Amino acid sequence: MIRLEKRPSPSRVWAAMTPVLAVVATMIAGGFLFWMLGKDPLESIRTIFWDPLFHETFGPYSRPQLLVKAAPLILIAIGLSLGFRAGVWNIGAEGQYIMGAICGAGVGLAFFPADNPLIFPTMILAGALGGWAWAMIPGFLKVRFGTNEILVSLMLVYVAEALLASVSQGLLQNPDGMGFPGSRNFRDFPAAHNAEIFTNTGMHWGVVFAFVAVIFAYVLLTRHMLGFHVRLTGEAPRAARFAGVNPTRLVLFCLGTSGALAGMAGMFEVSGPAGQISIDFNSGYGFTAIIVAFLGRLHPIGILLAGLLMALTYIGGELAQLMLGLPAAAIQMFQGMLMFFLLAMDMLTNYRIRFSMKTA
């Protein structure tokens, strides 16, 4: 008989091991899935996880993409992880990401075609503010009226999407675009363009900010009283209050920070890799970042690694579509499975499995 026995305290070894196990389990289950689709499972897995980095032909093209895709995921996930640690569930990072992009791009385009070195920094600030303000809506409603931040932040994603569609056909539409929806392309606006810092590395300012955010979060959580209060609130809310934490301020801090980081991510994306505001500019980074946050154990370094891995599945997935004709949905399922296995494996940190001969 197999039994589960609660551990006296959560196992640190398993806490670090479960993401790795989850990835392995996802590869196995994913391989099985691809096999059922009539593809060679080993080749599929290799195409997703190996070829983007080391393939002779595709490697040079996809390697820079790794940083491009990972940066927004990491930036958003770092912000989310602070809230998740404190039990504040911001599920609407996608909306904050869109609002950051709209605000950042809007401010930039207002100066078109000026050439001033302050334009880009102003856009970063505007993007952060846009995401922050969008996250403050569920924050204010929660602390003032006790509404559920999960529902409000999620619903605001759809409001943001509607706004995005509206501005790309109205307010921010390219006047020289011959009526096509979408804004001017930032490639034609050097002062506001989030270009690569080193050519062909994928390294843009968003990547820099993502790394800074990782370090910032790491220091905050391990070395600062505010980070301690964030963790304490998640572990034991009553003890946090006893320790002098002001719950209202903490909720607003967590939502505000995650909103600002998501907004920045949106601004870097729109002014760089995406290039312009368009109806479907957002590509679900805000939601995928939730998986990244958990896959990284809500730990800054873990999130960094998880972000890179998740970026790899994006690129590898595209490659697999191209090379093997795998459907796009199969890749989304692949990412979903990762979350599923991770949550299932999490049990191992709190419980140990005992095999015993006796049957009941």
Next chain:
Amino acid sequence: MEEIRAQDALLTLEGLTKAYPGVVANDDVSFSILPGEVHALLGENGAGKSTLVKMIYGLVKPDQGEMRLKGEVFEPYNPAAARAAGVAMVFQHFSLFDALTVAENIALGMDNPPKPRELTSQIRQVSEAYGLPLDPKRTVGDLSAGERQRVEIIRCLLQDPKLLIMDEPTSVLTPHEVEILFETLRKLTAEGTAILYISHKLEEIRALCEHATILRLGKVVDTCDPREKSARELAEMMVGTSLHVPERDPSEPGDVVIEMDHVSLHSHTAFGTDLKDVSLAVRAGEVVGIGGVAGNGQDEFLSALSGEAWLSSGEVRLKGTCIANLRPNQRRALAVLSAPEERLGHSAAPDMSLTENALLTAAVRQRLTKRGFLRWGKTESFAKDVIKEFDVRTPGPDNAARSLSGGNLQKFVIGREVLQKPEVLVVNQPTWGVDASAAAAIRQSLLDLAADGAAVIVISQDLDELLEIADRFTALYEGKLADPVPTKGLTVETIGLMMGGGEEETAA
């Protein structure tokens, strides 16, 4: 003697052993329980009492050894199987739903509940037969702790048990309620039901039990007839060394340090108790004991002083200055410290290390931060000091609070506040669930603190404790505080009256 007992025993344990990672909870435990006897299980915290009864009740499976119930092998694989075999248990912490009625709660805990109307009449019948007054239609949230316990007991009795296990049943009862409980237990044993009685309270065991098995560090170290032993002898068997009796030089109390002036406070928890017009002044060097049955405003009283809750009216003054508008850490800066009752989740964060838990309240006074940044080295050495000074048994400050036994965590939580040199210390249930020697050490530290000039307020349901250490005594009843009186010359009966709001509870 055990061999003779074993022949007609109801339950026999033979060589029960249970090991957890890092600790052997029970090591080769053997004894037997006769039908119709009250059998005491005595031991310090961490002696293995809980694990042992969990094995009997089917919650934990022994690694080795055998149990026999009426001569037949007894291997309950879950509590339902244990109940079916006639073993029932009343837990220290009640598992009741506040929003449901007594009858609904009882039905939820039964394996095959009868129809509601039948059940109600059964409850009435049992409650009358055993002298446990209880209305099945009342909402549990409105019941006192004693009444809640009756719900649990009646739930057990409805299953007609042959063995009833009771874990610390009197820790939440008034003296009068204890008497009612003992009457019930005597009626049960007269009918042949055996009772396994776990308690720290030695006088109770002497009054109630016919046989005692004493556990120390997981092993049976002695058996005796507690009626023939003095409480001191029992305690020494249990602890293995002589008890440390707190000593205190009576000192002249100084000036008033902390003062509550007509304090009212609205409770924000669903079944909390509002504080009503509470006034109390405590002088330097004085220990004031606050008795009262749990749920009469103890948590709210502490939160009014700790700064966790805002007052609806009245003032709290520290040496004449109003501190009612200060937050917890601002009060800590002024040396007003507190230790709430609930260890896991309120005074400590269960999954955080002891070092992190030291930071929880000591950051301000011990200067554990510098411009908001944490000084982990200093924090860890403070945690180590607490562990050393208060003899907290743990491998080290990196261990999670949850991994400590209740008594050890309590020593840590009290030690954390005492070592910060408070001028005012408010503690709620400082020795709840703590073994005799640790409790004595905690009490001594509170007395030392007062001797050094601090004002100490002890909220407790253990009257013996309050009588032992308090200079003045008062009690909370339905959120109201009685006028404090000197402890000297108080009788348990007078105290019972204060705890019942001045009116004698009508006996059933």
